[in-house]
Amino acid sequence: PMSATVLPMQTDVGDETSPAGTVAGAGSTPFARQTVTLSKQAHIELVMTARQYKSLHQRATARARWTERRHRHEIEKARLREAGLREELALAQAQIRDLRQRVFGARTEQSRFVAPPGHAQAGSRRPRGQQRGRPGHGRRQAHELPARCETIALDAAVCPQCGQGLKEFPGTEDSEVVELEVKAYRRVIRRRRYRPTCQCARLPASSPRRRRRG
Helix, strand or coil: CCCCEECCCCCCCCCCCCHHHHCCCCCCCCCCCCCEECCHHHHHHHHHHHHHHHHHHHHHHHHHHHHHHHHHHHHHHHHHHHHHHHHHHHHHHHHHHHHHHHHHCCCCCCCCCCCCCCCCCCCCCCCCCCCCCCCCCCCCCCCCCCEEEEEECCCCCECCCCCCEEEEEEEEEEEEEEEECCCEEEEEEEEEEEEECCCCCCCCCECCCCCCCC
């Protein structure tokens, strides 16, 4: 079993409230003259506990130093990254200034002013011609021009299958073409209309096909 013996102090101790009673001698503490007797097992346990706490302290100190080195490394890494980002920002701002100078700067004879989106120039006029989204006026009829009437008949008014002749149908199919010569006039084209007299039922009552203008 562990045993401990505390020996009393060999010197006289004064009053506890007096300064002389709290100090046994110059440079000593109140327990400097007291001795403690321990067993070997208790001594070993105290030594092992002290070594354990010392080891834990060393590990904590090493961990703190490693954390400090890592922190300094991260700070240096962040500083270099910030310097690189600042250089990229300066380059981008220089490019923006150059583009603004090209687009919105003073115009010369070889450059054109390009307005930004949503920018309306003072006193700008709308473009000429048909406006987008507005209804058109359609094809203009030139009734005031003089007309030249032309009557067109088939060269061979026959059925293409049996060859029997076609009978003339009342009325004409009219169209107009505005042509410019020395003076403008209306060219009225009247095509003869025909109806078949055969029983083939191949041709409906029609007029000659329109000729394509080359």
